[in-house]
Amino acid sequence: MKLDTSKVSIKTSLASCFGSNFQDLNGSQDFLDELATMAQEITVEANSYLFKESDASNFVYIPISGVIMLERSTARGSRHVFAFLFTGNLIGLSEFSFYTFSAKSVSNSTIVKINKDLIKNVFERHPQIAKRFHEYTNMVLNYILDQLFIMGQKTAHQRLALFLLDMEKRIGHGTKKFFLPMSRQDIADYLGMSLETTSRGFTSLKSKGLISIESNYSITLLDPVALAEFGDN
Amino acid sequence: MKLDTSKVSIKTSLASCFGSNFQDLNGSQDFLDELATMAQEITVEANSYLFKESDASNFVYIPISGVIMLERSTARGSRHVFAFLFTGNLIGLSEFSFYTFSAKSVSNSTIVKINKDLIKNVFERHPQIAKRFHEYTNMVLNYILDQLFIMGQKTAHQRLALFLLDMEKRIGHGTKKFFLPMSRQDIADYLGMSLETTSRGFTSLKSKGLISIESNYSITLLDPVALAEFGDN
DNA sequence: CGAGCCCTTGATGCATTTCAACGAATGTGG
DNA sequence: CCACATTCGTTGAAATGCATCAAGGGCTCG
Structure with a gap:
């Protein structure tokens, strides 16, 4: 339950989600303080699951090292991989209360695990940070649109x-x-x-x-x- | 430059974007008032473009009647259609300053055209409405993920x-x-x-x-x- | 050294594209 | 209102891309 937010690896990961000038944002220090006391750094072994499809989506994850794969499996055994996520990507941004896919670690990974309520709270207090987060969501949406295009054509x-x-x-x-x-x-x-x-x-x-x-x-x-x-x- | 926000068709379209209990939201009346004076209802003929790829993204559109198609065309003449949008869907939610696709009217359509600055302004004043909007974005993201799954499998x-x-x-x-x-x-x-x-x-x-x-x-x-x-x- | 896993390669069959022709619906001008 | 042109959809035949089935090669680990 203690996160060393002064570590460079964590700083760069956060910067990659919330923008390079994240530190200058209104409320960023408050956010970091909350993370320092309430978030945690976890390690996940290769091939094990961070969460599974239809688990309650209570956490948001940010990989510090390693690779995470988002996947969904069909009724008939086949599998679809939606995305590969690396350092500084953000997992679980859905606002639904259950995940719609599973997250599996490809390699041994180190990951910051943040309670969703904490995030929501910070967003309510600091609209600027919320805005960054939504810009990130938008970037993801565009990335997926590109992927859709590639798959179709x-x-x-x-x-x-x-x-x-x-x-x-x-x-x-x-x-x-x-x-x-x-x-x-x-x-x-x-x-x-x-x-x-x-x-x-x-x-x-x-x-x-x-x-x-x-x-x-x-x-x-x-x-x-x-x-x-x-x-x- | 005058929008009749009391029309049922417009009300239902807005409800479909911002949730059925939109009227009860904090700030919804303020938003409606702004729309009434600043937004407009436009008509678009079949096969004409609402905007094109790489146009400046200054407006957000909500179809009241008709069908809009989002498309992108490749260097070599082929075309990809990302989505078909109907009454109450929302077009142009990107936070980028340029559209990354074109919007073409499939049939004759009636559309509410809203200045993006107006929207941003309302969102800053009323976080609850901004939140609804982001939930909508999230829904779209999930919809596209499903489509990606379908295309791949x-x-x-x-x-x-x-x-x-x-x-x-x-x-x-x-x-x-x-x-x-x-x-x-x-x-x-x-x-x-x-x-x-x-x-x-x-x-x-x-x-x-x-x-x-x-x-x-x-x-x-x-x-x-x-x-x-x-x-x- | 052998077992097991992952990757590569080959052969075959099916799904889909492409090229081509035809048919149906729609619109236009006489 | 009809003849014609045009657009859009269907169908057929051939070619291609990809999946599937099957076997073999290379790496890793006990």
Whole structure:
């Protein structure tokens, strides 16, 4: 029940949710103080669940390290992955009282867990912070719209190319070589295709000279511009 | 520049955005008064644009009658339809200063056009109304997540079945026979498939005895339960 | 070294797109 | 009101993309 809000990792994660000039916002200190006493830092093992579909949505989570995957499973055993979330992303922003998807940790993760009532309280006292939060929601909405567009219009291999570009931006922050934390199956379930098609996609992008595969989880984008062009066509 | 906020059609549209007990909310009268003097009711002809992608997003729109389609077009001429919006839906809730899609009227429409500054102002004065608005955003987000799931996991004919069920709920409000306002091409671009596949989908659902097609735009769901089952599998 | 897991590759079949032609509905000008 | 043009929807045939089934390869861990 004690969170060290002076840690750089926590500060940067919060800044990524609430804007880079978060510290200057009216009420930010009050918010940080509340977090320091009421929020907690938890660790989650790889492959275990943060929460499951239809659990009561009492908490909001912000990953500090590691990767979280949001998923939903169908009546007939198949699975859909909605999103991969990294450091500084925000999980559980829904205003519904139950989660509509599960959150599973892909790797060992460190996560800040915040009581939703605390958040709501802060929002009521500090409209500026609430506003930032809603801007974040809006950004997410736009991100999902883009994803919807990709799902509707692109071939499997194009979706994979665009996925890798997105991961480069979010994991590698522009470094062409980066570590892909999720399995081929996870990617397949995210992009709405079979595991085999994902694998063939990797092979195809490799043989086109667009990427190189050092190991299953280490990828280098050899030609991001051409990769983007391939994805956009 | 004068809006008759006492009209039933306008009241119901607002209620649908801001909740059924909107009138009881703190500040709702103030909001209505502002709308009465500052908002306007406009009419838009079929096939004309309310706004286009990358226009400055200065207004928020609420359809009173008619159908609006949100679309984006690609570099190479293809088009994606994000959503069909009906009476009481809300358009342009983005906090970005430019729209990221175009809004096109499918039929002749009547629309309430509200200046975004007015909205922002009201939200600052009345947090309760702002909150309703954000709940609405959240609902939209969940709706799009469902759509993403459908796009990733379902076959073309299943997507069509689920689309028809959604339209029944939103247009017919549960009346099995209803008027489909959009063309086959619009549906195809919404569901991410070709016009021909859409057409074959209609034929297939008809021959399965799930729907009947009185005319191109008049559809009856003969067996909604079976249709839902077909879509869910 | 062997078991198990994840990934890759090959072969086949089905779903969907594409190309092409036809039919139905709608609108226009004579 | 009819002939014609035009738009929109349906249907067929061929080609393609992707899923599925099945087998093999490579890595990791006991």
